[in-house]
Amino acid sequence: MTELQEPNSGATPLLEARGLSKDYGDTRALDSLDLAIAPGEVYCLLGPNGAGKTTTINLFLGFVAPSAGQALVSGLNVSTHDRESKRRLAYIPEQVMLYRNLSGIENLEYFAALGGQGSLGRERLVEILVEAGLDGKAAGRRVSTYSKGMRQKVGIAIAIAKKADALLLDEPTSGLDPTASNEFSALVERLRNRGVGVLMATHDLFRAKDTGTRVGIMHYGRLVTELSTAEIGHADLERIYLEHVRDNGASP
Amino acid sequence: MIRHIVRKEFTDMIRDGRFRWCSILVGSLLLVSLAHGWVQARKAHEEHAAAQATAREHWETQGEKNPHSAAHYGVYAFKPRLALSFVDEGVDPFTGTSVWLEAHRQNDFLLRPAQDATAAQRIGALTAAQVLQHLVPLLIILLTFGAFAGERERGTLRQLLATGVGWRELALGKALGTSGALALLLVPAALAGAAALVMANPGPVASPVARGVVLACVYLAYFVAFLALSLAVSARAKSARTALVFMLAVWVVNGLVAPRVAVDLSKWLYPTPSAFEFARTVEREMATGTETISRPDMTESNERLLAEHGVERVEDLPINAVGAYLQESEEFGNRIFDRNYGALWDTFRRQGLLQEALAAAAPSIAVRTLSMGLAGTDVEQHRHFATAAETYRRDLMRQMNGDMTQNSLTGDFSYAAGAELWESVPPLEYEAPSLGWVLGNRILSLAVLGAWLAGAVLLASAQVRRAEVA
Numbered sequence: 230m231t232e233l234q235e236p237n238s239g240a241t242p243l244l245e246a247r248g249l250s251k252d253y254g255d256t257r258a259l260d261s262l263d264l265a266i267a268p269g270e271v272y273c274l275l276g277p278n279g280a281g282k283t284t285t286i287n288l289f290l291g292f293v294a295p296s297a298g299q300a301l302v303s304g305l306n307v308s309t310h311d312r313e314s315k316r317r318l319a320y321i322p323e324q325v326m327l328y329r330n331l332s333g334i335e336n337l338e339y340f341a342a343l344g345g346q347g348s349l350g351r352e353r354l355v356e357i358l359v360e361a362g363l364d365g366k367a368a369g370r371r372v373s374t375y376s377k378g379m380r381q382k383v384g385i386a387i388a389i390a391k392k393a394d395a396l397l398l399d400e401p402t403s404g405l406d407p408t409a410s411n412e413f414s415a416l417v418e419r420l421r422n423r424g425v426g427v428l429m430a431t432h433d434l435f436r437a438k439d440t441g442t443r444v445g446i447m448h449y450g451r452l453v454t455e456l457s458t459a460e461i462g463h464a465d466l467e468r469i470y471l472e473h474v475r476d477n478g479a480s481p
Numbered sequence: 482m483i484r485h486i487v488r489k490e491f492t493d494m495i496r497d498g499r500f501r502w503c504s505i506l507v508g509s510l511l512l513v514s515l516a517h518g519w520v521q522a523r524k525a526h527e528e529h530a531a532a533q534a535t536a537r538e539h540w541e542t543q544g545e546k547n548p549h550s551a552a553h554y555g556v557y558a559f560k561p562r563l564a565l566s567f568v569d570e571g572v573d574p575f576t577g578t579s580v581w582l583e584a585h586r587q588n589d590f591l592l593r594p595a596q597d598a599t600a601a602q603r604i605g606a607l608t609a610a611q612v613l614q615h616l617v618p619l620l621i622i623l624l625t626f627g628a629f630a631g632e633r634e635r636g637t638l639r640q641l642l643a644t645g646v647g648w649r650e651l652a653l654g655k656a657l658g659t660s661g662a663l664a665l666l667l668v669p670a671a672l673a674g675a676a677a678l679v680m681a682n683p684g685p686v687a688s689p690v691a692r693g694v695v696l697a698c699v700y701l702a703y704f705v706a707f708l709a710l711s712l713a714v715s716a717r718a719k720s721a722r723t724a725l726v727f728m729l730a731v732w733v734v735n736g737l738v739a740p741r742v743a744v745d746l747s748k749w750l751y752p753t754p755s756a757f758e759f760a761r762t763v764e765r766e767m768a769t770g771t772e773t774i775s776r777p778d779m780t781e782s783n784e785r786l787l788a789e790h791g792v793e794r795v796e797d798l799p800i801n802a803v804g805a806y807l808q809e810s811e812e813f814g815n816r817i818f819d820r821n822y823g824a825l826w827d828t829f830r831r832q833g834l835l836q837e838a839l840a841a842a843a844p845s846i847a848v849r850t851l852s853m854g855l856a857g858t859d860v861e862q863h864r865h866f867a868t869a870a871e872t873y874r875r876d877l878m879r880q881m882n883g884d885m886t887q888n889s890l891t892g893d894f895s896y897a898a899g900a901e902l903w904e905s906v907p908p909l910e911y912e913a914p915s916l917g918w919v920l921g922n923r924i925l926s927l928a929v930l931g932a933w934l935a936g937a938v939l940l941a942s943a944q945v946r947r948a949e950v951a
Contacts, residue, residue, distance in 0.1 A: 287950075290639075290642075290643050292639070292642070292950040292951070311645075312645045312647065313645075315642075315643060315644065315645035316645045318643065319643075320639070320640065320643035322636060322639060322640065324636060325640070326635050326636035326637045326640060327637070328489070328637065330492070330493045330496035330497055331489070331493060331496075335489075335492070338485075339485060339489045340640065340641075340644055342482065343482060343485060343486070343641065343644035343645070343646040344644040344645060345644075345645065347482070347485060384640075387640075391644070397643075
């Protein structure tokens, strides 16, 4: 069991995996993952379905227990500091699901309150929603009338309101139109500039190259390569990705 | 944090059309059944009061006649309705509420509405107790089966738990939020019930309000147990549909299957004779006596009286030997009644105790028992009144036979008493048992309901801890 470490103090990565593994029965979903994400870094996990991307996010969220290794958030072991580690995280899934009978403001207020930001006034909540790209007029409407893109923006607003150190994104632009995807990328960029560390699981190579600072390619639970997006072009990334996915095509 | 969860659950629920319609339906049924019960109870009270006054008047104005003839003329006794009987009419429609008290006989109760009801009325009669025991739990299930399972399916549960909120806080918040929404339905009904209770005739009981408060607590415990059980199932079920199907099965077993099985099982283990068999046995024993209870013999009775008074002929007795013999016959009959009715009541009691124990399988049995007990309409309170009425009958017969014995001579068939004697007989003043008596009789049901409540809360706590995010 890992000793409690000091919360993020510059040198401590915001998100860190140390030999992190997860088995489901005889199947190894994640195999000895090591990675560290510093403040202001956007790390994109690429890989086909079943590569272990969502398992990695679930381990950081404490939704599943690791079979080996540790998931750390700002130096806190998720397994032993479930609540404290979650307080420092924000999570946006592929489909942000909200409460249909509540408005965008009410949903944001609720999730923010549960995340420890219970005293935000209505005005501030609207500001955050607008900052996340939602039309201010839509903020008071019930979310049953929202499009997927609007719901994703509320998800971003929840992350902003929480003032989290780190952001976990699980296929956040899947199903969004190009405009909405670009807006989403811009929001991630803004959060990155504020020093938030981001771990994004995605199939979207273009978005990974465009938004990420580093890219990790996963296949059958293993991190097979890591790249700096500043050093490669879009075509390089696609080529390398396909090489790794093809070369390691056989199930281990 | 819990405050926010409660507020969200409450808001989400009351904006849900399904909740509104279900609540309107259940709330309307509850209010209508309360109003109907109250009107019926008031009507019954007025009818009983009028009938009681008429019966008394007939007794007092029956004219001059032999006291034993007056004993045969008899009086009617009406079981007074307790104020809370408008909530739960219990066994009254089946046992009857009035009895004719006459010489030599312990009659069955009359005025059984169930006898006159159509088949549809017997099945479909809706009381506030039925709404509270069956429809409110159904509403709780409909409101909570998706509390966790539904959020898990929709994906909101992952987002919720990612905020750092704990399972237990979430469960408590959901329970309180749902309770708040249910309170919108139940508090007005409770207030209406309280108003009806205050306006109702209190009946022969010292503390109708205390009974009402305990009754409210019993139903509250029942609802909380159902709420906790439903949350526990929702936390562990793989899908909302599974949770719903499971809880509906629980509801059917609890409300429909278990109570009937409990009744049938108790009858099977502790059988009671049919009404015909019972009447025939009493009639036979009254005619012949039993091994231990001998039928009085007039000759022996006379000889005893002659010896007591030191005379040789009954005509010389200073009392009426026939009156003394009639009283002896009355007391013989009383012993036969005590033997047969005592055994019958004991069998009913054993059946009731078994049914109370079987509430371990279904809390509705415990709630039904307690509800009837607190409303004063259960078998035990029927027995309490029947015993009081029988005691009154025996006193009345003793007084009539005593008057005949003391104020006339043997062979004097012209003796007649008048209004003075009839008026000297006090009317039946029935005092219903206290709240302590009722609760003391229902310790087992209270314990079982308490165990259900504690068990359901512990189960919910354990299941929520073991629940999975996806």
